[in-house]
Amino acid sequence: MSRVLGVRLDNDGDVLLAGPALRALATSADHLDLLVSPSGQGAARLLPGVDGVLVAEVPWSGYVPPPADPAQLQRLVALLAQRCYDRCVIFTSFHQSPLPMALLARMAGIPYVAATSVDYPGSLLDVRHRRPDGLHEVEAALDLVRATGADLPAGDDGRLALRRPLPPAPALVPDRPYVVVHPGASVPARAMTAGHARAVVAALREDGWPVVVTGGPGERELASVVSGPTDDVAGPAGIMPSPAHESVGPADDGPGRVVDLAGRTDLAELAAVLDGAACVVVGNTGPAHLAAAVGTSVVSLFSPVVPAERWAPYGVPAVVLGDQHAPCRDTRARECPVPGHPCLTGVPPADVVRAVRTLAPAEVHA
Numbered sequence: 001m002s003r004v005l006g007v008r009l010d011n012d013g014d015v016l017l018a019g020p021a022l023r024a025l026a027t028s029a030d031h032l033d034l035l036v037s038p039s040g041q042g043a044a045r046l047l048p049g050v051d052g053v054l055v056a057e058v059p060w061s062g063y064v065p066p067p068a069d070p071a072q073l074q075r076l077v078a079l080l081a082q083r084c085y086d087r088c089v090i091f092t093s094f095h096q097s098p099l100p101m102a103l104l105a106r107m108a109g110i111p112y113v114a115a116t117s118v119d120y121p122g123s124l125l126d127v128r129h130r131r132p133d134g135l136h137e138v139e140a141a142l143d144l145v146r147a148t149g150a151d152l153p154a155g156d157d158g159r160l161a162l163r164r165p166l167p168p169a170p171a172l173v174p175d176r177p178y179v180v181v182h183p184g185a186s187v188p189a190r191a192m193t194a195g196h197a198r199a200v201v202a203a204l205r206e207d208g209w210p211v212v213v214t215g216g217p218g219e220r221e222l223a224s225v226v227s228g229p230t231d232d233v234a235g236p237a238g239i240m241p242s243p244a245h246e247s248v249g250p251a252d253d254g255p256g257r258v259v260d261l262a263g264r265t266d267l268a269e270l271a272a273v274l275d276g277a278a279c280v281v282v283g284n285t286g287p288a289h290l291a292a293a294v295g296t297s298v299v300s301l302f303s304p305v306v307p308a309e310r311w312a313p314y315g316v317p318a319v320v321l322g323d324q325h326a327p328c329r330d331t332r333a334r335e336c337p338v339p340g341h342p343c344l345t346g347v348p349p350a351d352v353v354r355a356v357r358t359l360a361p362a363e364v365h366a
Helices: 012-017 019-026 038-044 070-083 099-107 137-147 194-206 217-227 267-275 286-293 349-359
Strands: 003-008 031-036 052-055 087-090 113-116 127-129 179-182 211-213 258-260 279-283 298-301 318-321
Touching (some): 003 099, 012 286, 070 099, 113 137, 279 349
Parallel strands (some): 003 031, 087 113, 113 127, 179 211, 179 279, 298 318
16 A cells, blocks of 8 residues: 655645645555645645645744754654655745755655755655746646656646535625635735725725625734725725624625625635635735635735746636736745835726626626
8 A cells, every 4th residue: 555645834825736736646645645734734634635634833834933842853753654654745835945854754764755956955855856947836846746757637637626515605605796805814915905905895896796805813803994884995005994894694795795704714614705706806825726726716916025927826717916026026025025015005906896807707797
């Protein structure tokens, strides 16, 4: 029995982007486990082809990594050794090193380890993959797996995908076509500002769309500002928080209504909300890739701190908005280094509305 370990130690969005490569890897395994960080486990449990999910917090990954704890790392090595893997494939982004994980895999006795590495790996890697220029993160991960001799099964188009069926969407979602606006992001430099997102919601409502505002538990205040009354919207920035906005239910879901679901869904329920949307307006963050994984079109408000050609929504109709030549380009900055976040706040809400109309079928917005 062939037992294979895939590794993707990052956030939900990164795990989703590894999904096609993991499906390819599964074709060469009798059992495929995926090792993820706590911030990626929600997505890992939604991926087709993954048989088991292991969760570990490691000191070389994450924006606030834990201290290096020898006992914890030894426990991880022991766990991997107990599972007797034949192969390990480590997925990383272009600026990350796979070598710490490769060392642990070797310590666990895994005889075959593959990864993409620009650094000299010594004897840690059996396959030292070199990433070709110009590939999207999805394609780069697939290229690594193909270097190990595995590939997608016949009929698999290589797009992002989730396990089906998804749970029912929350009862408060409108029963007519709606647009989702997800204003937040785990990296502030990649998020819309509250004022800009609020102006976008106002423009979509004016165009007749019911709007669903989504976010995580820590984004409830942001969503309240974005989804609140819009008669005081003055522009894309500088709007102060308004009183908490109650969600509008199906009895009040006519044109221009708004629903605030921030903090009210888990990842699978959020996927169901995105699955039912005519279009999703979102920054470069996990829900953009979650929308792509359910096949929903995306208007991507994309901050150029990382390259759009590597991180834009993959495999679905998408419009990328935002100044891709702004001074913050390719800085990988976590906080916006330019006052006012102009690469995104400079996008007129009317441009977002036009992009939504371009992507949503005409009959949906009749």
